[in-house]
Amino acid sequence: MRWKTPASALLALAFLIPAAPAVAQAQSPGLDAACQTVERKVYKDIRSLYTIDLDTAAIVEVRLLAARILHEADTNKLTVLPGALQERLNGTSDDLRAFLKTDAQRIWTTDLRIGVGQTMTGAGVNVRAAAQKTLDTGTVEAFLAYLNDGVYAARALDCAAQPTPTPTSQPTPTPSASPSATTTVAPTPSSSDSAGASGGDGGGLPVTGADTATVASVGGALLLLGGAGYLIGRRRRSRFVA
Structure with missing residues (x-):
């Protein structure tokens, strides 16, 4: 006889019938592999869910037990058990009952070992x-203790041993000189100007322009007067001799 009840409906029904009483304990946050604070993953001991006699229990009770185990396996993201259990839930009641009696806990233990190795x-x-010490021990109790507590304690030690990253100092950019107002550079006097400036006893500037023309006119007039005086004087001398 095959059961077609959806797994979600079975799971909802499973929690209407409480399993063995358990005290929920608040778990303190832990660190993940990247040393970030996260909520701890709690691995439930599925053996505590076995509160019925599988040999005599009604098939409804057997399927409810299977639904509870499947919920825990999915919550912990186990590797093998969820698929194997879902396959039996889709099969016959006899197969499911036999699986819960002989194979479920064995596969669950293998999944716990895989989880330890993954860390x-x-x-x-x-x-x-x-983790290696836990694998060497090889018991379900050791696996659960490590996955629920040991890995977080060991990870805290590893994270504390990591060196604190030193912030890299960024070079301060040197401010570039802002363009200032244009500076007019006085032209250097040429050699000809220097020579003219240094001429004369007083080192004065050469006379140019209108002053030069005046001097030239006066000089020309003086030359004419001198020539005229020379001619007049010579003529007088000639007359005196005669």
């Missing part, structure tokens, strides 16, 4: 050492 990927020295 070693890229982990620090403390996590790797604690």
